[in-house]
Amino acid sequence: MLNQTPLWKYIIIAVVIGLCTLYASPNLYGEDHAVQISAGRNAVVDEQLVEKVSADLAAASIESKSIVLENEQILVRLLDADTQLRARESLEKSLGENYYVAMNLAPDTPEWLSALGGEPMKLGLDLRGGVHFLMEVDMNSALEKTLKDSDNDFRTALREEDIRYRTIKQVENGLEIYFRDQDTLDKAEFFLKNRNRDFVFSEKSDLVLFATMSEQKLLETRDYAVKQNITIIRNRVNQLGVAEPVVQKQGPDRIVVQLPGIQDTAKAKEILNATATLEYREVDIEHDVSDAIAGRVPPGSELLNYEGRGPQLLKKAIIVEGSHIIDATSGVDQNGMPKVSIKLDSQGGAKMLAFTKRAVGKPMAVVFIEYKATGERDAAGKLIFEAKRTVISVATINGVFGNQFETTGLDSPKEAQNLALLLRAGALIAPIQIIEERTVGPSLGKENIKLGKEAIIAGFMLVLVFMVIYYKKFGFVANIALSLNLVMMVGIMSMIPGATLTLPGMAGIVLTVGMAVDANVLIFERIREEVADGRSPQQAIHFGYDSAFSTILDANITTFIAGLILFAVGTGPIKGFSITLMIGIATSMFTAIVVTRAIVNAWWGGKRLTKLSI
Amino acid sequence: MQIFSGNYTVNFMKLSFPAAILSTILVLGSFATLAINQLNWGLDFTGGTQIEIGYQNTADLDAIRAQLAASEFNDAVVQNFGSSKDVLIRLASREGIKPSELGDKAIAILKQADSSAEMRGSSFVSASVGEELTEQGGLAMLICLLCILVYVTMRFEWRFALGSVIALAHDVIITLGLFSILGLEFDLTVLAAVLAVIGYSLNDTIVVFDRIRENFRKIRDVEPTDIINTSLTQTLNRTTITSGTTLLVLFALFFLGGATIHGFATALLFGIFIGTYSSIYIASLVALKLGVSREDLMPTVIEKEGADQDPIM
Numbered sequence: 001m002l003n004q005t006p007l008w009k010y011i012i013i014a015v016v017i018g019l020c021t022l023y024a025s026p027n028l029y030g031e032d033h034a035v036q037i038s039a040g041r042n043a044v045v046d047e048q049l050v051e052k053v054s055a056d057l058a059a060a061s062i063e064s065k066s067i068v069l070e071n072e073q074i075l076v077r078l079l080d081a082d083t084q085l086r087a088r089e090s091l092e093k094s095l096g097e098n099y100y101v102a103m104n105l106a107p108d109t110p111e112w113l114s115a116l117g118g119e120p121m122k123l124g125l126d127l128r129g130g131v132h133f134l135m136e137v138d139m140n141s142a143l144e145k146t147l148k149d150s151d152n153d154f155r156t157a158l159r160e161e162d163i164r165y166r167t168i169k170q171v172e173n174g175l176e177i178y179f180r181d182q183d184t185l186d187k188a189e190f191f192l193k194n195r196n197r198d199f200v201f202s203e204k205s206d207l208v209l210f211a212t213m214s215e216q217k218l219l220e221t222r223d224y225a226v227k228q229n230i231t232i233i234r235n236r237v238n239q240l241g242v243a244e245p246v247v248q249k250q251g252p253d254r255i256v257v258q259l260p261g262i263q264d265t266a267k268a269k270e271i272l273n274a275t276a277t278l279e280y281r282e283v284d285i286e287h288d289v290s291d292a293i294a295g296r297v298p299p300g301s302e303l304l305n306y307e308g309r310g311p312q313l314l315k316k317a318i319i320v321e322g323s324h325i326i327d328a329t330s331g332v333d334q335n336g337m338p339k340v341s342i343k344l345d346s347q348g349g350a351k352m353l354a355f356t357k358r359a360v361g362k363p364m365a366v367v368f369i370e371y372k373a374t375g376e377r378d379a380a381g382k383l384i385f386e387a388k389r390t391v392i393s394v395a396t397i398n399g400v401f402g403n404q405f406e407t408t409g410l411d412s413p414k415e416a417q418n419l420a421l422l423l424r425a426g427a428l429i430a431p432i433q434i435i436e437e438r439t440v441g442p443s444l445g446k447e448n449i450k451l452g453k454e455a456i457i458a459g460f461m462l463v464l465v466f467m468v469i470y471y472k473k474f475g476f477v478a479n480i481a482l483s484l485n486l487v488m489m490v491g492i493m494s495m496i497p498g499a500t501l502t503l504p505g506m507a508g509i510v511l512t513v514g515m516a517v518d519a520n521v522l523i524f525e526r527i528r529e530e531v532a533d534g535r536s537p538q539q540a541i542h543f544g545y546d547s548a549f550s551t552i553l554d555a556n557i558t559t560f561i562a563g564l565i566l567f568a569v570g571t572g573p574i575k576g577f578s579i580t581l582m583i584g585i586a587t588s589m590f591t592a593i594v595v596t597r598a599i600v601n602a603w604w605g606g607k608r609l610t611k612l613s614i
Numbered sequence: 615m616q617i618f619s620g621n622y623t624v625n626f627m628k629l630s631f632p633a634a635i636l637s638t639i640l641v642l643g644s645f646a647t648l649a650i651n652q653l654n655w656g657l658d659f660t661g662g663t664q665i666e667i668g669y670q671n672t673a674d675l676d677a678i679r680a681q682l683a684a685s686e687f688n689d690a691v692v693q694n695f696g697s698s699k700d701v702l703i704r705l706a707s708r709e710g711i712k713p714s715e716l717g718d719k720a721i722a723i724l725k726q727a728d729s730s731a732e733m734r735g736s737s738f739v740s741a742s743v744g745e746e747l748t749e750q751g752g753l754a755m756l757i758c759l760l761c762i763l764v765y766v767t768m769r770f771e772w773r774f775a776l777g778s779v780i781a782l783a784h785d786v787i788i789t790l791g792l793f794s795i796l797g798l799e800f801d802l803t804v805l806a807a808v809l810a811v812i813g814y815s816l817n818d819t820i821v822v823f824d825r826i827r828e829n830f831r832k833i834r835d836v837e838p839t840d841i842i843n844t845s846l847t848q849t850l851n852r853t854t855i856t857s858g859t860t861l862l863v864l865f866a867l868f869f870l871g872g873a874t875i876h877g878f879a880t881a882l883l884f885g886i887f888i889g890t891y892s893s894i895y896i897a898s899l900v901a902l903k904l905g906v907s908r909e910d911l912m913p914t915v916i917e918k919e920g921a922d923q924d925p926i927m
Contacts, residue, residue: 126874134743265736266718434714435740443668444734451872458870459863466859504803507875510867511810511882514860515817518852521859522821525852528616551824554769555817561761562813566806569754577806581813 002538003605005598013598016590017484020491026109026120027490032065033084034106035091036243037074043098045072053091060090075106088241103261104243121494124502124576125438127452129445130260131268134436135229137253142225142430144170146213149326150199151175152346154211157195163188174212176204185209222252224327225430230255232425236272255432265439270385276370278322278426280352283363283394284313304367306391314365314391319355324348328423330416333408338416340407342423349403356400366393368422392422452506459510460486463517471524473613477599478520481591485516488587489580502576512584518555519592523548524614537609545597552593560585618850626846626894627839627902633895637784644791651794656801656877657737659751661744663705663716664737670730672698681727687720696873700734714738751805758812759783770823771910777900778819781892785815789885799877807881814860814882815889818853819897825849826898830911838906842898857890 037053039045050069053076057064064087065077076091078084084103092101105128107120125132151168154177158165165188166178179185189209193201198217204210213221226249233255237245246258262268284301292303292313306312327343344352371385395407410416440448463482467475489509493499527544535543563585566578604612657664667673675692678701682690687705695702705716717736724731759779766775789808793800825845833841864886868879 266715266722269714269718434738436743437714437717437736437738439717439733439736441666441668441732441734443732444666448872448874451870451875455867455870455875459866462862462866463859466862470855503874504806504878507803507867507871507878510863510871511860514863515814515856517859518817518856521852521855525849525855528851529848547828551821554824555820558762558765558816558820559813561765562758562809562816565754565758565761566809569750569757570806574802574806574809577803577810581810 002542003601005601005605009594010598010602013595017488017595020488022113022116022491023118023495024487024491026107026113026118026494029108029110029120031105032077032108033079033081034075034077034104035084035088036102036104036106037076037091037095038100038102038238039072040098040100040238045069045074045099049095049099050074053095056091056094057087060086062087062090075104077106092241100238100241102241102243117495119494121490122500123445123449124500124505125258125260125445126440126503127445127449127501128260129440129442130258131262131265132436132438133257133259133269133272133434134250135233135255135257135432136435137222137225137229137255138431138433139222139225139253143213143218143221145430146217146221147175149345150196150211154192154196156346156350157192158188161191163191174210177209177211179207179209182207226253226255228424228427229430229432231421232276233257233272235421235425240268240271254435261442265437269434276368276425278325278369278392278423279367280319280321281365281367282315282317282319282355282359283365284315285362287313289313304365304389304391306365306394312365312391312394314367319364320344320348320351322423322426324351325423325427328420328427330413330420332413333406337408338410338413340410340416340420340423342405342407344403346403352405353400353402356397356402359397360399361397363394363396365391365395366419366423368392368426393419448503452503456506456510456513460513463513467517467520471520471614473603474520474524474527474600477596477603478517478524478592480599481520481596482513482516484595485584485588485591486513488591489583492583492587493580496579499579500576501580504574505576505580508577508580508584512581512588515559516584516588516592519548519552519588520596522552523592523596527612527614531612531614537604537612540612541600541604545593549593552589556585556589616851617854618847622847623840623844624847624850626843627899630895630899630902634899637892637896640788640791641784644787644794647791647794651797653790653794653800654797655748656799656804657704657739657744658802659744659748659800661739661741662707663713663720665703665705665717665720665733666695666735667701667703667721667724668732668734669699669701669728673701675701677727678703678724681723682720685719685723687723690720700873713740747802754805754809755786755812758809762812762816766820766823770827771906773901773904773906773910774823774827774897776904777897778816778823780900781819781897782812782815784892784896785811785885785888788888789881792884793881798880801877803875803878804881807878807885810882811885811889814886815892818856818889818893821852822846822849822893822898823901826901826906827911830906830908831913834908838902838908842902846894846898853890853894857886860886 037045037049047069050067053074054064054067057076062083063079065079067074067076076087078087088101088103095101109118109120147170151170154168154175164180164184166180169176169178177188179188185203185207189201189203192199192209192211196211198214199211200214202210202212230247230249234247237247237257237259240259240262242259242262244260246256248256250256257272259268284298287298287301289311292298292301293311297303297313300317301313301315303311304314324344324347325342326345328340330338330340333339367389368391370388393407395409407419410419460482464479467478467482469475471478486509489512493501523544526548527540530540530543531537560582563578563582566574567582570578673694675694678692679690682692682703686708689706691704693702694700703720705720707713708716711719717738721733721736759782762782763775763779766778786808789811792798793804822845825848826842829841829845833844861883864879864883867875868883871879
């Protein structure tokens with residue numbers, strides 16, 4: 001018999017729609033004002049801290065809805081924006097600077113739903129307010145620095161090998177090494193080629209050897225410069241107390257930073273631009289630490305705090321500065337113990353060699369210097385920064401070393417990772433520049449959501465009314481499909497982890513509503529034609545759906561291609577728009593063809609009809 | 615209810631000549647205004663600094679200009695944005711201040727002058743990013759047209775493919791022309807809208823082509839012009855209704871979506887009209903003039919090896 005839908009199809013439809021509805025449902029719940037506590041360096045977030053937080057809040061007579069430990073963060077849900085502000089202030093005070101306290105809006109999703117992975121849609125910055133920075137790493141200076149290091153390195157190596165060169169010049173893209181005779185040049189070329197595999201050597205002209213970085217090395221240098229900056233920015237963003245910040249690499253030399261909820265962009269920029277350095281220093285073992293703590297600090301030394309291990313007495317003289325660090329990586333030594341491998345440039349290596357020659361068996365410390373905003377401003381309105389020195393590592397020198405050495409005796413792989421991270425953060429970094437900045441104030445964000453919602457609802461209603469008037473009962477069926485389409489879009493947007501809803505994205509939803517009816521219009525018009533051609537109602541439904549299908553498919557695929565290209569080429573708002581457009585095309589095909597067919601079959605299929613309500 | 619009923623065929627192609635003239639004039643006109651007036655490129659493309667300030671009461675634009683001029687922001691462009699309480703200010707670059715700090719500075723000045731001034735949004739785009747975006751946007755459009763050309767050639771035939779791409783280019787050029795002659799700002803969202811117009815117009819064109827192909831296969835011994843007329847008439851209801859519903863939601867966006875989305879809605883509203891017209895006249899007309907015929911559209915018969923021989927057993 002015509003127009004029967006098998007049971008399995010109904011089941012599939014029910015399952016798909018049920019799933020989408022389930023994952024769309026978190027969007028119906030509101031949001032709680034919350035503060036989020038995460039650990040800074042050398043601090044842990046644990047059950048004990050949860051107790052402390054709840055005690056502190058009780059002491060400040062701040063009522064909280066819940067305090068939960070999750071993903072090494074504590075989330076405190078509060079009643080309203082006012083208590084949120086108060087809670088943040090009091091917790092910042094009581095927890096000290098080892099913890100970061102950020103304000104956030106936490107979705108009020110019921111537990112059973114979030115256990116299933118249900119989450120509301122993520123909103124773009126244009127809807128929730130915040131700052132978006134696009135930064136570019138100055139690659140020229142990063143590459144120049146690498147060349148300069150190699151320049152020094154070549155000089156030392158050639159001298160040690162007793163190969164005489166006239167001079168080495170740093171030119172664009174490489175180094176020119178001048179020689180007096182061809183023999184020496186050949187010798188040098190052979191030697192350097194074997195020694196420096198990351199360089200490409202060629203004879204430029206008479207008696208000049210040209211060394212340029214290999215593709216691989218260029219790539220590594222670029223990558224390192226970006227990664228180093230990302231690490232540092234991540235650290236600083238934590239200081240800003242932003243919940244859910246985004247710090248991401250974009251393209252070969254760019255970094256995207258998104259800080260939802262931040263309004264004082266000037267402050268954010270200053271903190272992001274603050275520098276950090278570090279110093280290798282000798283530990284003063286000739287004098288007594290407890291004497292110094294008592295106030296008798298010997299001249300030429302100073303007391304600095306070694307986090308978690310009390311004060312240390314260090315000599316003021318600096319062995320090597322952080323700017324000489326080329327790389328620091330954590331790993332394990334041959335005994336499986338955690339270690340950090342450090343590489344210095346040739347200048348730093350020479351200094352280190354000179355120092356360790358006379359200091360084997362003595363302890364050496366690393367001092368990390370951060371510039372933190374004091375919260376006060378100077379006369380010109382600039383934030384005042386204060387240098388904060390802390391000891392991050394003390395290790396005994398086990399032998400004479402130069403530009404490559406290892407720090408061992410660390411407690412855990414995590415400590416090794418932390419130390420490596422800080423060493424990299426303190427190294428000289430390639431400068432970055434803000435090339436794009438977009439700020440959306442919170443009031444504009446709220447307004448955008450409101451306007452977007454209103455437009456969607458209004459457009460949706462208009463289409464619903466029109467369809468019922470024009471196609472009667474079939475129009476009603478199309479409306480069910482259209483509503484399901486909206487639910488499915490929201491559900492899928494909520495399910496995809498990377499998808500964010502933006503204002504253009506909302507426009508995409510509206511547009512899809514208008515275009516989603518197209519498939520139904522095509523089918524219904526076909527059915528009418530078939531009826532006009534004298535077919536029976538059942539046959540008209542059957543052939544209507546059949547012959548409209550390929551048209552719908554072609555039309556949608558071509559639009560989908562346009563969406564795909566938009567997604568591939570576009571950035572930010574365009575991407576948001578294209579995602580909703582593509583999702584909308586996929587869901588509307590399903591609802592307009594499969595779902596309406598199932599409903600039509602269930603309603604009219606197999607019945608004796610003389611007329612269709614279309 | 616039905617908009618067009620009855621069994622007569624509308625002779626669309628009778629008007630093909632005037633339509634061709636009209637389109638040629640519109641396209642040439644668009645090129646002319648694009649050359650003379652150019653496009654009013656938005657910040658996304660030109661680069662620069664722009665801030666949005668909201669006031670409690672109606673904003674006094676002259677006062678704002680004076681406040682800015684007093685602090686050497688002489689050439690700031692101040693205009694209302696969305697409502698009389700909101701202003702949009704474009705700042706020119708200045709020596710001695712990092713371009714990324716320009717906005718912060720201007721906001722501070724305005725806040726000092728009127729404490730009800732609230733920063734609603736600010737953007738800074740460097741010139742290099744703007745240039746890249748212009749390149750990317752143009753590239754996106756070209757790739758889009760190319761991919762469509764390939765797909766339609768594969769699914770239909772090269773004459774149809776060329777017809778649809780010419781129609782799309784026609785839509786894009788005239789939409790850009792409208793933005794140029796009216797001096798409307800062309801920003802990223804408008805670019806997205808233009809690309810959406812491509813998608814929409816194509817959708818329309820494909821539906822018509824699909825019917826033309828079907829009719830070529832079904833109806834014998836009829837002139838191609840008549841086939842196209844019949845097909846256009848048959849799809850006319852669908853074309854009108856889909857355009858209608860899309861226009862309905864676009865009007866909702868235009869009136870309710872707010873200032874940020876205004877350009878987007880304008881481009882699409884206009885694009886839908888042009889797109890509907892072009893899929894009826896331009897796309898089909900080009901395919902017809904290129905000499906599309908029944909033979910080109912018959913399903914290819916796959917020759918099986920040995921099919922012409924008698925079975926052995």
